[in-house]
Amino acid sequence: MATxxxxxxxxRSRGIPEATVARLPLYLRALTALSERSVPxxxxxxxxxxxxxxxxxxxxxxxxxxxxxxxxxxxxxxxLVYQISRELGLTQDWPVVIVGIxxxxxALANYGGFASRGFRVxxxxxxxxxxxxxxxxxxxxxHTDELEKIIEDNGVSIGVIATPAGAAQQVCDRLVAxxxxxxxxxxxxxxxxxxxxDVRKVDLSIELQILAFHEQRKAxxxxxxxxxxxxxxxxxxxxxxxxxxxxxxxxx
Amino acid sequence: MATxxxxxxxxRSRGIPEATVARLPLYLRALTALSERSVPxxxxxxxxxxxxxxxxxxxxxxxxxxxxxxxxxxxxxxxLVYQISRELGLTQDWPVVIVGIxxxxxALANYGGFASRGFRVxxxxxxxxxxxxxxxxxxxxxHTDELEKIIEDNGVSIGVIATPAGAAQQVCDRLVAxxxxxxxxxxxxxxxxxxxxDVRKVDLSIELQILAFHEQRKAxxxxxxxxxxxxxxxxxxxxxxxxxxxxxxxxx
DNA sequence: TGATGTGAATGAGTTCACAGCC
DNA sequence: GGCTGTGAACTCATTCACATCA
Numbered sequence: 001m002a003t004x005x006x007x008x009x010x011x012r013s014r015g016i017p018e019a020t021v022a023r024l025p026l027y028l029r030a031l032t033a034l035s036e037r038s039v040p041x042x043x044x045x046x047x048x049x050x051x052x053x054x055x056x057x058x059x060x061x062x063x064x065x066x067x068x069x070x071x072x073x074x075x076x077x078x079x080l081v082y083q084i085s086r087e088l089g090l091t092q093d094w095p096v097v098i099v100g101i102x103x104x105x106x107a108l109a110n111y112g113g114f115a116s117r118g119f120r121v122x123x124x125x126x127x128x129x130x131x132x133x134x135x136x137x138x139x140x141x142x143h144t145d146e147l148e149k150i151i152e153d154n155g156v157s158i159g160v161i162a163t164p165a166g167a168a169q170q171v172c173d174r175l176v177a178x179x180x181x182x183x184x185x186x187x188x189x190x191x192x193x194x195x196x197x198d199v200r201k202v203d204l205s206i207e208l209q210i211l212a213f214h215e216q217r218k219a220x221x222x223x224x225x226x227x228x229x230x231x232x233x234x235x236x237x238x239x240x241x242x243x244x245x246x247x248x249x250x251x252x
Numbered sequence: 253m254a255t256x257x258x259x260x261x262x263x264r265s266r267g268i269p270e271a272t273v274a275r276l277p278l279y280l281r282a283l284t285a286l287s288e289r290s291v292p293x294x295x296x297x298x299x300x301x302x303x304x305x306x307x308x309x310x311x312x313x314x315x316x317x318x319x320x321x322x323x324x325x326x327x328x329x330x331x332l333v334y335q336i337s338r339e340l341g342l343t344q345d346w347p348v349v350i351v352g353i354x355x356x357x358x359a360l361a362n363y364g365g366f367a368s369r370g371f372r373v374x375x376x377x378x379x380x381x382x383x384x385x386x387x388x389x390x391x392x393x394x395h396t397d398e399l400e401k402i403i404e405d406n407g408v409s410i411g412v413i414a415t416p417a418g419a420a421q422q423v424c425d426r427l428v429a430x431x432x433x434x435x436x437x438x439x440x441x442x443x444x445x446x447x448x449x450d451v452r453k454v455d456l457s458i459e460l461q462i463l464a465f466h467e468q469r470k471a472x473x474x475x476x477x478x479x480x481x482x483x484x485x486x487x488x489x490x491x492x493x494x495x496x497x498x499x500x501x502x503x504x
Numbered sequence: 505t506g507a508t509g510t511g512a513a514t515g516a517g518t519t520c521a522c523a524g525c526c
Numbered sequence: 527g528g529c530t531g532t533g534a535a536c537t538c539a540t541t542c543a544c545a546t547c548a
Binding site: 269270272306308312322324325 | 538539540541542543546547548
Binding site for chain 2: 021051096108182209213
């Protein structure tokens with residue numbers, strides 16, 4: 001069952017930790033902003049502040065990519081932008097399809113952050129025949145019937161599911177059968193996929209529930225100061241920072 | 253229950269790991285589905301499968317909440333639903349405001365998953381005067397000018413930011429100044445907040461970039477040492493040129 | 505018997521602190 | 527002097543395996 005291909009002693013040490021991968025886009029964004037302001041170099045301290053992490057972590061992260069900095073100076077912004085882009089695979093074109101063009105699907109279609117990072121919305125797909133042909137974000141919506149053909153014609157390997165929960169697994173199955181190997185799931189349901197397919201999920205209500213947990217705890221601490229078990233100190237508490245992401249990749 | 257060993261440590265151990273907290277909503281959803289099908293009890297194995305985690309992890313997670321299961325039997329569904337809801341603070345009402353009513357804000361306003369879990373959309377707020385009064389998801393949009401008053405009047409402690417990146421920090425500052433202590437940020441920017449304020453972020457493009465990283469690696473492995481475990485349908489590995497290409501990403 | 509609950513072992517990720525180089 | 531790069535220490539999370547108990 002378990003794919004034991006953990007061994008990767010091949011050429012370079014391509015063992016970038018998942019937590020690091022998850023932060024690369026963050027660094028990339030900060031670097032892009034610097035690049036636009038024509039800042040030539042940046043120190044780990046400055047860049048870390050811009051990205052909302054601490055500098056030791058950032059340096060460690062970069063060390064997995066290689067030695068791209070200059071001691072005593074810092075990092076060359078343009079060079080680093082290129083290296084991170086390449087590492088993330090953003091130097092190539094990734095056609096994606098978005099399935100389920102409700103409010104959320106439309107928001108995704110309109111989201112500028114995709115196109116500017118190598119992602120091209122190859123098609124919008126919806127099950128509602130009334131939607132077919134209607135343009136959203138300048139792209140005509142196509143009917144679910146065409147899903148397989150669209151995937152094939154465009155060589156799509158990344159699919160975004162923004163359907164209601166009830167339809168998600170079925171859509172997922174069809175995407176996978178048609179050749180999609182990475183799925184970003186916005187539907188509040190657990191998707192089952194075959195081995196070799198990555199799923200990441202974004203769950204709006206889960207995020208709120210996590211906030212509610214912390215919020216409740218804050219409220220409780222104000223009054224219920226009597227619990228001896230509570231170490232009084234704000235144990236890792238308050239500021240989650242820009243971090244706080246839980247690895248959601250299910251390598252199945 | 254002859255032994256007087258009554259387990260009631262629920263509100264004692266305030267040391268619930270963050271990773272566990274992040275999974276509680278997942279369990280809650282799976283349990284809610286079981287509850288709706290009137291399933292009385294469930295084993296850690298079954299529930300773990302439904303939530304997409306492994307059973308040892310689930311049992312460990314629950315052990316932080318207390319001993320709510322019965323050895324040899326499993327967990328009482330209704331009881332667990334209640335305990336987890338309480339732990340997450342969902343047994344109380346959480347008024348939230350959504351700021352920035354574009355496509356995404358509208359999607360959030362329409363998202364049913366909020367209301368069903370104790371979150372009440374107290375107000376929708378947008379900076380565009382033309383939006384004011386216009387109903388979205390049955391709730392009239394109000395102008396940013398009223399932000400502080402709305403927060404106060406409704407006792408809002410959780411705010412959702414769905415504005416463009418450029419406006420996010422300013423909106424954040426106003427929310428915090430008005431009394432909000434938890435923020436869910438959808439804008440692609442790092443927010444700076446004072447101590448004691450929680451920020452969680454959901455970044456659409458970051459998730460896609462992480463997928464792209466893994467997708468790229470898959471494509472590279474096909475040609476490398478063949479494990480054979482991954483059948484890998486011929487996904488659109490269109491752009492194979494790994495090197496030589498000039499950074500086609502980002503304005504330079 | 506058949507499940508939970510949990511110490512112990514393992515692994516992943518973060519932070520420290522300083523050697524090494526510009 | 528200043529800043530990167532990285533072993534080592536440390537903290538947090540997952541998994542194992544089994545004692546425990548209905």
